[in-house]
Amino acid sequence: MFAVQYATKGNTGLMIFSAETLEAAQIYMREMVTLHGHTHVYNLNELTEGTIAELFRLYPRIANVTVRGSVTSKGQVPKK
Numbered sequence: 001m002f003a004v005q006y007a008t009k010g011n012t013g014l015m016i017f018s019a020e021t022l023e024a025a026q027i028y029m030r031e032m033v034t035l036h037g038h039t040h041v042y043n044l045n046e047l048t049e050g051t052i053a054e055l056f057r058l059y060p061r062i063a064n065v066t067v068r069g070s071v072t073s074k075g076q077v078p079k080k
Contacts, residue, residue, distance in 0.1 A: 004042070007038065008037060
């Protein structure tokens with residue numbers, strides 16, 4: 001699995017997707033611009049753990065704006 005940040009019309013986001021190889025992931029990144037209209041696609045990372053904590057570690061800026069429910073800004077669910 002891979003994750004990549006993108007920008008389009010004043011918004012930014014994070015896309016998580018699967019690809020067989022790094023080369024296939026890079027092709028998908030280009031298609032996000034040419035086929036889907038995103039203005040900027042950047043910061044490609046391969047996800048090895050597949051956890052929210054890994055996403056927050058790889059994309060620390062997301063932690064500053066995304067805190068929902070029981071997930072902390074470090075991507076960890078508090079133990080009860």
